[in-house]
Amino acid sequence: MQRKHLIVFTLATVLMLLGFNIINNYFHEKNRAALVNNDTPVMTKSDNEMNNNRAEQPLGEQPKAIIDNVTADIKQAQQAEQQRLEQMQESVQ
Missing domain, CATH: 1.10.287 (Helix Hairpins)
Structure with missing residues (x-):
C-alpha cells in the first residue's frame, strides 16, 4: 500500500471507531438514566x-x-x- 492510502485508511478507521463510541455512549447513558428513574425508592x-x-x-x-x-x-x-x-x-x- 502506498502511504497515502494507508493514512486515509487509518483516518477512516479512527473516525468509524469514534462514531461507534459516541453512539454506544449515548445509548448507555440513555439506559442508565432509565434504570435510575425506575430504581429510585419512593x-x-x-x-x-x-x-x-x-x-x-x-x-x-x-x-x-x-x-x-x-x-x-x-x-x-x-x-x-x-x-x-x-x-x-x-x-x-
Whole structure:
C-alpha cells in the first residue's frame, strides 16, 4: 500500500471507531438514566413515620424496633402473596 492510502485508511478507521463510541455512549447513558428513574425508592409517609419512631426510642430499643418493622413487612408481603396465589388458583379452575 502506498502511504497515502494507508493514512486515509487509518483516518477512516479512527473516525468509524469514534462514531461507534459516541453512539454506544449515548445509548448507555440513555439506559442508565432509565434504570435510575425506575430504581429510585419512593419514601412514603409511613416510612418517614417509622424512621421517626425509631429515632425517638432509646438506643437499646432501636434494633428491636427495626426487626419488628421488618417482621411486620414480611408478614404483610406473605399475606399479599397468598392472596395472589389464591386468585391465580381460582382463575385457573
